[in-house]
Amino acid sequence: MSLIDIQKDVDAWVTQFKVEYFKPLEMIAAMAEELGELSREVNNRYGPRTKKSHQDTADISQEISDMIFALVCLANLHNINLDESWKKKMDKQYGRDSNRFERKDEQNGQ
Template sequence: MSASDQTYTTRDIQKRVDNYISQFKEGYFSPLSLMARLTEETGELAREVNHYYGEKPKKKTEEEKSVEDELGDVIFVLTCFANSLDINLSHAFERSMNKIETRDKDRWTRKEQ
C-alpha cells in the first residue's frame, strides 16, 4: 500500500505523532509555542492557496510546495497541540460537529433530495 492509499483514524494520527515526539528529550513544545507554529503553518497554507487560486503567482525563485503538503503540516502541528494538552481529536471533532449541526442547521439553503 502506498502512502497515498493509507488512511488513518484520528487515534492512529495521534499515536503516530506521539511515537515520533516521544523519542526526543525535548518532547512537545509549550502550548504558546505550538500556537505560534500552528499560525506559521496556517500562513504557509494561505500562501499556497493564494498562489494556486488567488491573484498572486509564485515567484520563479520560490520553492514548489502544494496545498496538500501544507495541510499535512497543519495536521501534524494541530496533533502535537492536542497531544500536548491530552485532548482526543475525535472527541473534540464530535463536540464541534454537534455544535455546528445544531447551531447552523437552518443557516444554509439545502439541496433538493
Template sequence: MEKTLAEMQREVDRYISQFKEGYFSPLSMLARMSEEVGELAREVNHSFGEKPKKATEEENSIELELGDILFITICFANSLGIDLTEAHDKVMHKFNTRDADRWTKKDTE
C-alpha cells in the same frame, strides 16, 4: 489504508516521544500553527489568487501545507491531552444543532 484520528494521534506521539525535547509549549505551538496557516495562505494565493510564484521560490503544495497544519494540530492536542475524535464529535454536534437550519440544504432526490 485509512487511519482514524486516534491512530494519527498515537503515531505522532510515538514520533515526538523519541526526542528528549518532547512537545513544544502551547504558546510555541500556537505560533507554529500560525506560521503554517500563513504558509497555506501563501500557497492558496499562488494557486488561486493574483500572486504567481517567483521562479526562485521552491515548489510546495496546498496538500503539504494542510498536512503540516494537521501535524501541528495533533501535536497541540496531544500535548494538552485532548482526544481529537471527541473534539470532532462535539463540534459536529454543535454544527448539527446550532446551525441545522443556517444553510440551504440540497434536494435529496
C-alpha cells in the same frame, strides 16, 4: 485512520526526542508558520500574487498535513481525545448549525 490513531502517530514521533512537545505558545507560533506556508500557496494559486520564478510549487495537501500535525501536537499536550472532540463538533454542526445554509435540495426545488 481515526483521529486517535493520528494522535498516537504524532505522539510516537514527538516523544522519541528529548525536547518532546513544544510549549503552548511555541506551538501556536509553529501553527502560524504552517498557516503562512499554506496561505502563500493558496494565494499564489488563486490570488493576484503570482509566484516568483525561483519559488517551488508547494503541495497543498502536505501543507494541510503540516497544519494537522501542529494542531494534533497541541491537542496531545492537553490530553485531548480528538475522536471525542470531533463528535461534539459534528453534533453541533447537525444541531445548532443544521439550517445555517441553503440546502442543495431546496435550491433545486426538490
